[in-house]
Amino acid sequence: MNSQVWWFVTRASGMVAWVLLTATVLWGILLPAKMFPKQRPAWILDLHRWMAGLTIGFLAVHLGSLVADSYLHFSLTGLLVPGQSEYRTWAVALGILAMWLLLIVELTSLAKKHLPRRAWHAVHLFSYAAFMLTSLHGVLAGTDAANPLFLATTIAAVVAVVFATVYRVITRRERGRRVRRLDPTAAAR
Secondary structure, X not given: OOOOHHHHHHHHHHHHHHHHHHHHHHHHHHOOOOOOOOOOOHXXXXXXXXXXXXXXXXXXXXXXXXXXXXXXXXXXXXXHOOOOOOOOHHHHHHHHHHHHHHHHHHHXXXXXXXXXXXXXXXXXXXHHHHHHHHHHHHHHHOOOOOOHHHHHHHHHHHHHHHHHHHHHHHHXXXXXXXXXXXXXXXXXX
């Protein structure tokens, strides 16, 4: 077996987890937008949940392969506690913070039925920070950061998430204005 196999698994699983996170965040942003009929099929939300679960799965592979790799020697503390890694300390810390945010979002999503909607939504907004931290982690800690295709993909993903977020905020404000115009008592609620 090639001595670098775990490093290749680490890089590949990190990239796949990031692409899945990007797709999950984009799908989550656009899910409530007026892109879908009022009575949307259940599979639309199920796809969002499935991609989120896959993201966590590939994140686990990413972390496991870092532990298995004999070249960098990551300890569990170095993978779970920000600032404890000897390898690109701050860049790895960004990834660790993103990991914890993602786990908090995923766990609260699994417990959504038992949480107040506002609390769940507030925690779910951590997804934006997790996406940005993960993107920075990939650029600053990843060995593929100098690859033009990797950089172009990262820039495109960040632009897509920012654009979708702006679109969502604008359409939400317009929807709120329309509701207030149609129902003057809505503003008082």
